[in-house]
Amino acid sequence: MAERSLTLMAVHAHPDDEATSTGGVLARYAAEGITTVLVTCTDGRCGDGPGGVKPGDPGHDPAAVVAMRQAELEASCASLKVTHLETLGYADSGMMGWPTNTLPGAFWTTPVDEAAERLADLIRQYRPDVVVTYDENGFYGHPDHIQAHRITMAAVAKTDIPAKVYWTTVPRTAFAEFGRIMRELGVEWDEPDASSPEPQLELGLPDDEISTWVDTTSYSGQKYDALAAHASQTENIFFLQLGRDRFAELMGMETFVRVRDTTGASLPEDDLFAGLR
Numbered sequence: 001m002a003e004r005s006l007t008l009m010a011v012h013a014h015p016d017d018e019a020t021s022t023g024g025v026l027a028r029y030a031a032e033g034i035t036t037v038l039v040t041c042t043d044g045r046c047g048d049g050p051g052g053v054k055p056g057d058p059g060h061d062p063a064a065v066v067a068m069r070q071a072e073l074e075a076s077c078a079s080l081k082v083t084h085l086e087t088l089g090y091a092d093s094g095m096m097g098w099p100t101n102t103l104p105g106a107f108w109t110t111p112v113d114e115a116a117e118r119l120a121d122l123i124r125q126y127r128p129d130v131v132v133t134y135d136e137n138g139f140y141g142h143p144d145h146i147q148a149h150r151i152t153m154a155a156v157a158k159t160d161i162p163a164k165v166y167w168t169t170v171p172r173t174a175f176a177e178f179g180r181i182m183r184e185l186g187v188e189w190d191e192p193d194a195s196s197p198e199p200q201l202e203l204g205l206p207d208d209e210i211s212t213w214v215d216t217t218s219y220s221g222q223k224y225d226a227l228a229a230h231a232s233q234t235e236n237i238f239f240l241q242l243g244r245d246r247f248a249e250l251m252g253m254e255t256f257v258r259v260r261d262t263t264g265a266s267l268p269e270d271d272l273f274a275g276l277r
């Protein structure tokens with residue numbers, strides 16, 4: 001009987017999220033012969049348009065943004081050697097409170113069960129051993145990230161297929177270091193929590209609450225290229241301004257919280273596939 005390769009599925013909200021928080025693991029596990037599946041839930045229409053036009057400004061054409069971001073997503077996947085890219089095609093809902101939250105087709109107002117059933121079909125098709133998505137706050141409160149979390153957890157419950165499920169996170173110590181370097185480089189850096197709908201909410205986790213630390217430093221070049229493929233989105237420019245060496249230093253360690261496990265692998269662990277190979 002042919003042995004089936006181990007499979008990683010990452011579920012993300014927008015084109016570019018795959019690069020920011022999971023570019024390292026996607027590149028590393030592909031290089032280790034693991035099948036990688038990226039599911040991108042929305043079309044990113046609320047992102048910056050060609051020429052840096054902001055959503056809501058004159059000349060921001062959602063159809064043009066969607067086409068551009070799809071091409072960028074494909075280029076990013078090529079850098080990360082993603083085996084299969086699946087797009088669910090929901091409309092980007094924009095930031096919390098934007099009128100785009102409730103437009104027809106917006107991911108945020110799509111019933112969780114409906115979108116979860118589509119994702120469950122992909123889980124039945126690819127049978128991922130490991131699934132990665134965001135925490136219940138979508139890491140920083142973006143409605144599409146919260147919705148991606150909800151449909152992923154619902155699809156995992158429906159299928160009972162993945163042996164391990166993880167939520168992406170960032171150690172608070174890394175945030176502090178990142179802020180320090182951005183100030184040192186003189187980069188105007190919008191502290192991410194400034195845009196959070198709940199200002200009291202602290203982003204990321206204390207180091208001792210992080211279960212899984214995956215060193216992807218050797219793949220930082222691919223991760224940098226994947227982010228560069230999405231350079232039309234202003235927030236990515238911050239990361240690119242670090243330059244490749246600093247980027248590898250700061251963005252090489254990807255961290256997760258394990259929320260489902262049927263393998264019994266002990267914690268903390270340094271491999272999403274610990275207990276599976």
Ligand SMILES: [Zn+2]
Binds near residue numbers: 013017142145
């Ligand atoms: Zn996003």
